Amino acid sequence: MKAIPQRALPERCLGALRTPALGLGAMGLSGLYGPADDRHSIELLHHAVDAGVKLFDTADVYGSGHNESLLGRALTGLRGQVQIATKTGGAAAPGVGRPERIRLAIEASLRRLQTDHVDLYYLHRVDPTVPIEDSVGAMAQLVTQGKVRHLGLSEVNAETVQKAHHIHPITAVQQEYSLFVRDSERQLFPMLRKLDIGIVAYSPLGRGILSGSMTNLEQIENLQARQERYPRFEPRAFCANMRKVEALREIATASGLTPAQLALGWLLAQGDDVVPIPGTRKLKNLKSNLRACTVILDETQIAAIEQLYPIGAMAGDRYSSALAARVQD
Numbered sequence: 001m002k003a004i005p006q007r008a009l010p011e012r013c014l015g016a017l018r019t020p021a022l023g024l025g026a027m028g029l030s031g032l033y034g035p036a037d038d039r040h041s042i043e044l045l046h047h048a049v050d051a052g053v054k055l056f057d058t059a060d061v062y063g064s065g066h067n068e069s070l071l072g073r074a075l076t077g078l079r080g081q082v083q084i085a086t087k088t089g090g091a092a093a094p095g096v097g098r099p100e101r102i103r104l105a106i107e108a109s110l111r112r113l114q115t116d117h118v119d120l121y122y123l124h125r126v127d128p129t130v131p132i133e134d135s136v137g138a139m140a141q142l143v144t145q146g147k148v149r150h151l152g153l154s155e156v157n158a159e160t161v162q163k164a165h166h167i168h169p170i171t172a173v174q175q176e177y178s179l180f181v182r183d184s185e186r187q188l189f190p191m192l193r194k195l196d197i198g199i200v201a202y203s204p205l206g207r208g209i210l211s212g213s214m215t216n217l218e219q220i221e222n223l224q225a226r227q228e229r230y231p232r233f234e235p236r237a238f239c240a241n242m243r244k245v246e247a248l249r250e251i252a253t254a255s256g257l258t259p260a261q262l263a264l265g266w267l268l269a270q271g272d273d274v275v276p277i278p279g280t281r282k283l284k285n286l287k288s289n290l291r292a293c294t295v296i297l298d299e300t301q302i303a304a305i306e307q308l309y310p311i312g313a314m315a316g317d318r319y320s321s322a323l324a325a326r327v328q329d
Contacts, residue, residue: 003081007292014198015171017120017150021268021293023055024048024286025279026200029070030250033208034221036281038070045074047283049144050080051290052080057174057202057277059087059124060109074115083119087154087201090124091136102279106142117175122152122174126306132163132293140168152200152205158191164246170197177201177274179248179263179305180232180241180314181211193273194270204267204276205260207232207327209241211285212249212259230321257295265295266305 009020028034029041045056050150056075058067068086075082089096102123110116121142123135142148150171155162173192175184177199192199205211207230214220217238226233232241245259252262260278262284269277278289297305 004046004049004078006081012198012275014120014200014273014275015150015169015196017083017171017198019055019275020052021133021275022053022264022290023057023085023200023275023277024053025277026056026058026063026067026071026129027277028065028196028281032062032140032222034281038073041070042074043089043279044281044283044286045071048286049075049078051286054081054300055083055120055245055275055277057085057161058113060105060112061124062089065108065112066185068109068112072112072148076114077227079115083140084113084115085120085122085152086113086118087122087124087152089127092185092245094129095127096125097132097135099134102135103142106147110147112224114203117147117317119149120152120172121148122154122172124154124288125301126153127158132160133167136167136170138307143168146237147321153185154202156188158187161188163197165195165197170177171198172194172198173202174202174277176203176318178204178305179266179309180317182207182309182311182313184329185311193271197273199271201267201276203272204278205263209233209238210245210259210263210329212228212245212246212252213285215242230316230318231320232314232316232318234316237314240315243315248305251301251304251308259294260285260289261295262305264289265297266302268292268295269297269302279293310317 011018012021056072063072086109126132139151151168152172154174231237248259254260264276280286
């Protein structure tokens with residue numbers, strides 16, 4: 001495929017990696033949040049490139065490899081215009097952080113992505129059976145070999161970051177970060193900034209709740225699967241969260257914004273080292289989200305938002321008990 005003319009989005013730095021202020025999380029294009037059509041997904045990805053998106057985020061576990069393969073097909077011929085971030089070590093099985101497992105994983109990811117390198121390679125979850133120094137040491141070898149440009153970690157604590165960074169510079173840490181989930185502001189983010197490590201905010205719209213498009217449980221696709229994974233969708237928690245969203249909608253409307261644009265605008269105002277990666281299967285949502293790059297909030301607006309959403313504002317745990325064991329923050 002020939003290169004696509006790209007618009008320019010404002011840029012910021014994730015450590016040594018310069019990238020536009022918003023990336024695209026591709027996980028939802030492999031069916032977790034409801035049916036996804038590959039043809040439409042590829043069209044969406046091409047529209048994203050045209051709109052100035054460069055950083056595309058995936059993982060080897062998303063759709064058991066389908067997500068990486070989809071990106072590989074969509075971005076063929078566009079490799080020079082995009083940055084690909086993928087992850088390994090997300091499977092809920094011991095040993096996924098072993099050096100030999102990581103070496104095999106990158107080869108499989110590169111085949112699926114149809115590329116000879118990835119721009120950002122994350123350890124998806126820290127393997128409790130493998131020292132972080134061993135996992136990152138193996139990833140560092142991939143940088144030396146030219147298969148990986150930059151290293152990242154996902155869902156870690158400050159101590160783990162320090163240990164990993166001592167082995168090889170960490171460029172970015174991917175963490176769930178939104179108005180609903182702000183706990184990392186206390187200890188982790190100050191450490192990242194001390195070490196000049198960027199922050200990639202996944203689920204910046206609270207698994208979609210902060211978008212304002214969900215008004216009742218009956219309209220949510222794959223509701224049972226979401227409730228099994230994310231307690232915020234359980235009926236009582238969902239109702240409490242929606243009350244917060246309605247208050248956010250009032251602030252957004254007064255500023256001529258959607259709740260999603262306001263939520264993303266708040267994230268972008270948290271520092272020029274923060275890059276949200278909202279995901280969507282719909283072109284209209286992609287276009288709307290990208291307008292958040294133009295949102296400028298004053299101190300009064302930020303204070304009002306943060307009064308509404310203090311740390312711990314979300315009702316319901318981030319993950320079900322079965323998934324929470326794999327989260328290290």
